[in-house]
Amino acid sequence: MSFSFPPERIRNFSIIAHIDHGKSTLADRFLEITGAISERERKNQILDSMDLERERGITIKASAVSLTHEVNGEEYLFNLIDTPGHVDFAYEVEKSLQACEGAVLLIDAAQGIQAQTVANAMLALEQNMTVIPVFNKMDLPHARPEEIKDELENTLLLDRDSTLQCSAKTGEGVEEILQHVVRDIPPPEGDPNAPLRALIFDARYDEYRGIVVYLRIMDGSIRKGDWVHMIGAGAEYETIELGKFSPGPVVHPGLTVGETGYLISNIKRLEDVRVGDTVTLRKGEPVEPLVGYREPQPMVWCGIYPTSSGDFENLRSALKALKLNDSSILFEPESSDALGFGFRCGFLGLLHMEIVQERLERESGMDVIQTAPTVPYQILLTSGKTLEIHSPGALPDPTQYTEIREPIVTTHILVPTESIGPIMKLCMDRRGLFLRQEHLSANRVMLTWDLPLAEIIYDFYDKLKSGTKGYGTMNFDEPRFEASNLVKMRILVNDREADALSVICHANAAQRRGRAVLKKLRKEIPRHQFKIPLQAAVGGKIMARENISALSKNVTAKCYGGDITRKRKLLEKQKEGKKRMKSIGNVEVPQKAFLAVLTTDE
Amino acid sequence: MGLGERRNKPFSVNPLQEKGVSLYVHLPYCASRCRYCDFNAWVADKADFTSYIDAVLHEAREKATGLNPQTVFFGGGTPSLFPKEELSRLFEELQIITGYQTSAFEITAEANPESFSEEKASVFSHGQVNRVSLGIQSLQPDILRAYDRAHSSEQALQALDRIKRVFSQCNVDMIYAFPGQHPESFFSDLEKLLAYSPDHFSCYELSYEPGTALTKKRDAGKWNPEDPDLCEKLFLAVQEIFSRHQYSHYEVSNFALDNSPCWHNVATWRTLDCVGLGAGAVGWEGGVRQKNILRPVEYESAIFERGSATLEKEVPKKETVLFDLFMMGLRMPHEGVSIERAERLTGLNPLLVYDKELAQLRQEGLLRVTPEQIRVTPKGLLLLDTVLQSFLPTQSV
Ligand SMILES: Nc1nc2c(ncn2[C@@H]2O[C@H](COP(=O)(O)OP(=O)(O)OP(=O)(O)O)[C@@H](O)[C@H]2O)c(=O)[nH]1
Ligand code: SF4
Ligand SMILES: [Mg+2]
Numbered sequence: 001m002s003f004s005f006p007p008e009r010i011r012n013f014s015i016i017a018h019i020d021h022g023k024s025t026l027a028d029r030f031l032e033i034t035g036a037i038s039e040r041e042r043k044n045q046i047l048d049s050m051d052l053e054r055e056r057g058i059t060i061k062a063s064a065v066s067l068t069h070e071v072n073g074e075e076y077l078f079n080l081i082d083t084p085g086h087v088d089f090a091y092e093v094e095k096s097l098q099a100c101e102g103a104v105l106l107i108d109a110a111q112g113i114q115a116q117t118v119a120n121a122m123l124a125l126e127q128n129m130t131v132i133p134v135f136n137k138m139d140l141p142h143a144r145p146e147e148i149k150d151e152l153e154n155t156l157l158l159d160r161d162s163t164l165q166c167s168a169k170t171g172e173g174v175e176e177i178l179q180h181v182v183r184d185i186p187p188p189e190g191d192p193n194a195p196l197r198a199l200i201f202d203a204r205y206d207e208y209r210g211i212v213v214y215l216r217i218m219d220g221s222i223r224k225g226d227w228v229h230m231i232g233a234g235a236e237y238e239t240i241e242l243g244k245f246s247p248g249p250v251v252h253p254g255l256t257v258g259e260t261g262y263l264i265s266n267i268k269r270l271e272d273v274r275v276g277d278t279v280t281l282r283k284g285e286p287v288e289p290l291v292g293y294r295e296p297q298p299m300v301w302c303g304i305y306p307t308s309s310g311d312f313e314n315l316r317s318a319l320k321a322l323k324l325n326d327s328s329i330l331f332e333p334e335s336s337d338a339l340g341f342g343f344r345c346g347f348l349g350l351l352h353m354e355i356v357q358e359r360l361e362r363e364s365g366m367d368v369i370q371t372a373p374t375v376p377y378q379i380l381l382t383s384g385k386t387l388e389i390h391s392p393g394a395l396p397d398p399t400q401y402t403e404i405r406e407p408i409v410t411t412h413i414l415v416p417t418e419s420i421g422p423i424m425k426l427c428m429d430r431r432g433l434f435l436r437q438e439h440l441s442a443n444r445v446m447l448t449w450d451l452p453l454a455e456i457i458y459d460f461y462d463k464l465k466s467g468t469k470g471y472g473t474m475n476f477d478e479p480r481f482e483a484s485n486l487v488k489m490r491i492l493v494n495d496r497e498a499d500a501l502s503v504i505c506h507a508n509a510a511q512r513r514g515r516a517v518l519k520k521l522r523k524e525i526p527r528h529q530f531k532i533p534l535q536a537a538v539g540g541k542i543m544a545r546e547n548i549s550a551l552s553k554n555v556t557a558k559c560y561g562g563d564i565t566r567k568r569k570l571l572e573k574q575k576e577g578k579k580r581m582k583s584i585g586n587v588e589v590p591q592k593a594f595l596a597v598l599t600t601d602e
Numbered sequence: 603m604g605l606g607e608r609r610n611k612p613f614s615v616n617p618l619q620e621k622g623v624s625l626y627v628h629l630p631y632c633a634s635r636c637r638y639c640d641f642n643a644w645v646a647d648k649a650d651f652t653s654y655i656d657a658v659l660h661e662a663r664e665k666a667t668g669l670n671p672q673t674v675f676f677g678g679g680t681p682s683l684f685p686k687e688e689l690s691r692l693f694e695e696l697q698i699i700t701g702y703q704t705s706a707f708e709i710t711a712e713a714n715p716e717s718f719s720e721e722k723a724s725v726f727s728h729g730q731v732n733r734v735s736l737g738i739q740s741l742q743p744d745i746l747r748a749y750d751r752a753h754s755s756e757q758a759l760q761a762l763d764r765i766k767r768v769f770s771q772c773n774v775d776m777i778y779a780f781p782g783q784h785p786e787s788f789f790s791d792l793e794k795l796l797a798y799s800p801d802h803f804s805c806y807e808l809s810y811e812p813g814t815a816l817t818k819k820r821d822a823g824k825w826n827p828e829d830p831d832l833c834e835k836l837f838l839a840v841q842e843i844f845s846r847h848q849y850s851h852y853e854v855s856n857f858a859l860d861n862s863p864c865w866h867n868v869a870t871w872r873t874l875d876c877v878g879l880g881a882g883a884v885g886w887e888g889g890v891r892q893k894n895i896l897r898p899v900e901y902e903s904a905i906f907e908r909g910s911a912t913l914e915k916e917v918p919k920k921e922t923v924l925f926d927l928f929m930m931g932l933r934m935p936h937e938g939v940s941i942e943r944a945e946r947l948t949g950l951n952p953l954l955v956y957d958k959e960l961a962q963l964r965q966e967g968l969l970r971v972t973p974e975q976i977r978v979t980p981k982g983l984l985l986l987d988t989v990l991q992s993f994l995p996t997q998s999v
Contacts, residue, residue, distance in 0.1 A: 527830070529966075529985070553834040555986040557806040557855050559933060561626065561870035562884040564926055565891060565916055568994075571929070575991045 004221075005077040008187045010258040012079045012216070014062070014096045016124065017106035018114035018473065019085030022136040024048055024059050026106060026168035026177075027082040033174060034067040034078070036246050047082045047247060052358055059084040060355055061326070062096040064201070064214065064260050066244040071182045078181065079216075079260040085116055087475055088349030091296050091328045093120050095275075098293065099201050099216040099260065102130035102185030104177060109135040109143035109165070113151040113440060115414050115473035121156050130185045133158055134177055139167040150441040188258030195287050196220035198255075198279040200230075203324050209241075211267040211324065214260075215279060218290060221256035227282035228265065231289045235272035236282050237265035270320045275327035296328040297478060298346025299407075300353055300457055301390035303334060303371035303500060304360070305342030307580055307591075311366055312341045318364035319343060322356065329356055334391065336500045338584045339369060339594075344390050347373075350457060369582065371500045372597035375454045378405040378481045392502040395488050398539070404486040404504070407453040407479030410435065413464065415472040417443045422467040430455035431506065453479050454505075458598060489514055489543065491521070492535040496585040503597045507538075514544035517596050524593035527551035532587055612936045613852070613861050617707050620943075622672035623887070624869045625700060627658060627692075628880030630679040630898050633716050633752035636739075637819075638777070640811035642882030642896050643679045649898070651688045654881075657902040657911075658692065661879050662699045664909045669877060670705035673866035676731070682713035686725045693729025703730045708865045710735055710773075715753035715761040723768050733771035733864070735804075736761055741791040745780050750815075762798050771862055773802040778836050779828040780808055785836060789843060796847055801859040803849065805840050807833055834984070854933050854983065871930045871937075873923075881911070889923070891916040920948045921995040924955065928976075928993050932986060938970075938977030952976065959992045 015023040024045035031037045031046060047063040048054055059082060067078045081096040083089075097103060103124040107117055124131050133152060135145050149160035164180060166173030190197075202214035215222075222228070226239045241264040243251045255261045267273060276292035306315045319331050330346035347353040350373060357370055371391075379387040379396065380403035389395060395404075411432075415423050420437070424447070427434070433450040440446055451460075456476070464472040489510050491501035501521075505513050514536030521534055525548055532548040559567050581588040631646035631654075681689070697703045710733040711726050718736070726734065740746055741755040753761075765772045774795055778788050792805075810817040810827060819825035828836075841851050849857035853871060856863065870876060870886075878885035881901035884893045893914045895901045904911035918926065924944060931939035945951045953960065953971075960976070963969040968982035968989050982989055 529988070549831060551985070551988070552981075553830065553837060553984045554988050555854055555984060557809050559854075559930070560867060561876055561886065562878070562882070562893075564873075564884075564886075564930065565893075565914075568922070568926065568929060571987065571990055572994055574987075575994050578991075 004256045007190065007192065007258045009074060010077045010188055011181050011185050012100040012188055012258065012260065013102045013104060013181055013185055014081040014083050014100045015104045015106055016083050016093055016120040017085050018116040019058065021085060021106045021108040022168040023085060023106055024082050026136065027080065029168055029171050029174040030067060030080060031247060034069040036067050052355060058086060060089060062092045064245055065247045066260060067246060069178055071179055076182055078178065086351055087116055088352040090119060091348055094123055095201060095293055097124055097127065097129065099199060101188060102132065105131050105133045106136045107133060107148060109137050109145050109148060110140045112148045112444065113155055115412060115475035118155050118412065119475040131158065132164065132180050132184055133162060134164045134166055136166055136168050138165045138172065139170050147441050151444065154440050190219045190257040192221065192257045194219040195284045196222050196281045197287050197290055198222065199290050200273065200275055200277045200279060203273045203275060205321050205324055209264050209266065211273045213263045213273055215255065215263055216260045217255050217257050219257055221254055223254040228279050229282045230272060230277050230279055232274055232277040233272045237267055240264050240266055270324055273324060296348060298330055299349055299453060300373040300375060301344055301346045302353060302373040303336065303339065303342050303391065304345050305339040305369045307367035307369055309340045314364065314366055315343065315368065318360055318366060322359060322363065326356065338498055338500050338582045338589065346390065369591045369594060371594045374504065375407050375457060377504060380405065392488055392504045393499040395504065403483045405481040406484045406486060408450050408482045409453050409476035409479045411449050411451050411456065411474055411476040413447045413449065413472060413474045415445060415447065415468045417445055419468040419472065420445060423447060423464065423472065426463050426467055427451060430460065487538045490537045491517060492537060493584045494532045494587050498584045500594055501597065510538050511543045518544050518546040520596040521593055522546045522548055524596060525587065525589055528587060613863065615861050618865055618869055618874065619672055622874065623669060624673045624866055624874065624876040625666060625669060625671035625702060626876055626878045626883055627676045628679065628883040629676060629681040629684055630881045631683055632678065632680045633683055633714065634750050637750045637815040638808055640814050644898055646683060651684055653902055654898055655688045655692050657905040658880050659695050661905050661911065662696055666700045666877050666879065669700040671700060671702050672706055673869055674702050674706045674709045675866040676711040678712050680714045680717060681711045682717040682722045686721050689725045690728060708733055710864060710866055712737065713761065715757040718761040718764065720764065723764050727768055732769060733773065734765045734769050735773040735775065736765060737775045739775060739777045740780065741794060742787060745783065762795065762800065766798055771802065772800040773804060773864060774800045776803060776805045777808050778805065778840060779833045781826055781828045785839065792843055801862040802864060803844065803857045804855055805857065806855045807837060852934055852936060854986065871934055873927055873930050889917060891918065920950055924948045924950050924952060925993055925995055929990050932978050932989065935978055935983050938975050940975055942974065956993055963989055963992065
């Protein structure tokens with residue numbers, strides 16, 4: 001690979017799509033036809049390099065890779081970004097697009113336009129980017145390109161004749177996509193002779209080499225040995241190594257305008273690298289920082305606590321290290337009677353929350369306890385001020401506020417016409433407000449509803465799937481806050497209030513929720529030697545009660561000479577499990593119980 | 603608590619020698635696999651009984667020559683399922699190797715109704731077996747079917763009758779807490795069996811051990827175990843029934859008429875030495891615990907190749923030996939753990955080592971502590987596992 005390409009022979013593009021429409025598989029084919037990976041290195045979804053991505057078969061993080069390929073007799077440099085499709089990771093797509101001049105919009109030719117097809121395409125179109133629609137999985141017998149062209153025209157107003165067709169599985173049509181990328185997507189702008197301006201779009205902590213900074217060069221160029229200045233963080237470092245990803249890191253002496261790569265400067269201070277910050281050279285004239293990224297807006301919050309209370313500081317560093325690689329997490333310290341000191345963390349959705357918890361445990365080797373997620377609320381205080389809270393425990397005394405506002409999201413639900421009925425009912429049950437219904441094609445519609453975020457965050461998606469035989473998909477816009485009749489439901493365990501278990505819910509649903517939560521707690525909290533009353537209360541009023549009866553028998557029925565070691569180990573394991581429980585008063589509560597609030601009542 | 607007091611009197615004899623050794627022989631094949639069973643048992647379809655007995659005898663020559671055990675236990679699996687030629691060969695040779703016919707005062711063999719024929723009874727008795735333990739579990743046809751037991755209730759009663767005629771001592775194995783079974787239905791099973799006056803009963807609560815068919819069914823949500831409160835009531839009711847019939851409740855799940863406990867098992871609850879032969883057999887001798895390879899065929903080849911089939915060897919440290927003494931000893935409500943003996947065996951005085959725990963458990967009414975002995979109260983027996991957890995040493999090996 002030659003050192004630098006003139007901007008007119010560089011193309012930066014993202015592959016965007018609904019989940020599972022084949023983005024990472026298409027990226028595999030690009031890697032192969034450009035010779036970036038050899039026959040021997042072939043494996044499926046090679047850019048899904050994180051263990052969690054491979055285990056779950058989905059892309060979680062966008063990955064950038066630089067490829068060179070000849071089109072029409074000229075050698076081009078393609079910087080492509082494979083993006084995730086799951087709704088929780090839309091922020092990754094948004095960031096990726098900011099480093100590109102165009103996008104390949106992949107559409108599963110059997111499934112058609114889905115909610116995230118629309119949402120991600122809109123992200124690109126709103127920035128006036130070139131979008132190349134490509135129908136994928138054309139090898140499938142039930143591919144229906146003509147019908148999907150109707151959907152494309154109706155939803156995204158894209159020209160039906162502009163679409164390409166391919167099979168990322170067989171490789172058919174993949175070469176043509178690169179030709180269209182060259183023809184339709186403009187080369188990067190930016191001035192090669194201007195002072196360096198580079199956008200930090202990602203970063204990762206490497207134990208041996210410090211922070212690896214991922215850059216897209218917007219103006220100018222950078223060479224090894226240059227001293228760089230991170231404008232936002234105000235830090236300065238000498239460049240030790242530069243390189244590109246193809247797909248593994250490959251050292252390059254420099255990076256120039258339009259290119260994407262990495263920088264290593266033995267940076268150990270996590271604070272010095274911020275995703276979205278602008279990198280320039282220390283010497284030379286000062287530059288205007290790039291726009292950077294918008295702050296992510298968390299949709300759900302939950303408490304994360306170390307299992308052993310001594311690990312609080314370790315948890316803080318683990319969260320910081322993770323935040324470097326996933327700038328969409330927010331966290332702030334909090335404390336709870338039962339759980340001690342931990343953090344309130346904000347996420348873009350429940351899958352995001354689950355992934356972060358898994359990554360935290362794997363990457364730091366630490367066990368954590370997670371409390372039930374909640375949406376944020378705005379509290380209108382009697383003083384006239386508004387307070388945003390991220391946990392039910394933070395709700396002030398009722399005398400101190402006049403109103404609770406909850407997040408409402410405009411939700412777009414794409415379903416086959418025959419499932420309109422059940423989905424309308426589902427939205428109504430979830431306190432929704434119907435806005436409109438639009439036909440995408442003869443047998444698919446888009447329903448638009450205003451729904452409280454709290455109602456859709458938990459199992460709405462599962463209900464949508466089961467109500468549409470798997471064909472329904474949804475997407476929602478940024479939330480806005482509206483006043484609602486909400487109450488805080490306190491949970492009392494053995495007459496003691498358990499702050500980590502309280503919930504904010506709609507007044508009409510309090511009794512039902514209370515019963516469901518207590519039932520679940522009864523299952524999760526082991527029996528003790530005394531009877532444990534459980535209560536759910538709103539204000540002074542008890543909404544539901546349950547009892548955990550006293551444990552009066554706990555004896556192994558059979559134990560003979562051959563069982564000694566095994567039984568002893570079993571007792572040890574049980575004792576170990578007890579140690580990991582948290583106490584509410586004199587009641588030992590296992591980790592899982594703190595998620596009881598998540599239970600659905602049906 | 604009157605009930606607990608009445609029964610809890612120690613046996614008036616103690617034929618077990620503190621320095622004596624027991625012999626356990628594992629015969630791992632069964633006619634079918636019972637759904638609750640987590641023993642080292644294998645369905646006998648393709649079993650090569652001859653080769654298995656060869657291996658056991660080979661192992662016996664290596665480990666038990668001149669052993670002169672005080673008790674012998676042929677357990678399974680289903681010993682009565684083995685062909686009579688193999689059984690007589692096993693008994694005869696083993697007597698020559700170990701001398702048990704003169705040294706042992708109790709020789710038990712397990713049997714199941716489907717295979718305990720008149721012939722097997724006579725082979726057992728020629729082998730000097732003087733105590734037969736019969737697996738009945740239930741007399742309810744639907745429950746036997748749900749357990750996948752290989753016999754009918756009629757076969758069970760016939761077998762019991764046969765044992766009573768030929769052998770001096772007899773045990774019946776029963777299981778309660780089958781989900782949804784009316785307690786009276788189980789009690790009537792017991793009454794029917796009590797009419798034969800076997801001198802011993804093992805009566806277990808149905809338990810869900812890792813890996814069994816029932817446990818899998820339960821975890822898949824297709825089987826609901828009996829309500830724990832009812833299990834407790836049954837546990838107490840069973841004690842009441844046996845107490846009424848003059849049986850002594852001498853271990854969590856074991857009941858015996860006067861002075862006829864299973865002494866072999868009493869020896870293991872006292873953690874006396876024992877040599878184990880056969881697949882999966884565990885031995886405890888001179889402070890070393892050894893467990894054999896579980897799979898019969900693999901056990902056989904190991905024995906034939908290297909004369910030993912040890913899979914695991916554990917040399918527990920003294921804190922663990924002390925814990926094991928408690929774990930096993932406290933199962934016997936009237937015998938408990940002798941403080942003097944515990945100190946002699948481990949060099950640790952439990953009154954000092956478990957100082958705080960004992961005070962706490964006594965205060966909670968779970969233990970009775972005298973200068974000689976530590977025993978559970980009736981409440982402590984019900985909560986034995988909770989009691990034991992407080993004694994656990996931090997590291998066992
Ligand atoms: N038949 C067929 N299957 C395909 C094709 N492309 C991808 N797939 C399959 O579709 C599934 C999803 O593919 P991925 O490449 O992981 O999809 P993705 O869009 O990257 O998914 P996310 O990153 O999780 O949003 C995999 O099972 C692929 O093997 C294709 O052209 N034909
Ligand atoms: S007969 Fe006994 S050892 Fe054999 S499978 Fe049944 S319970 Fe297990
Ligand atoms: Mg992917």
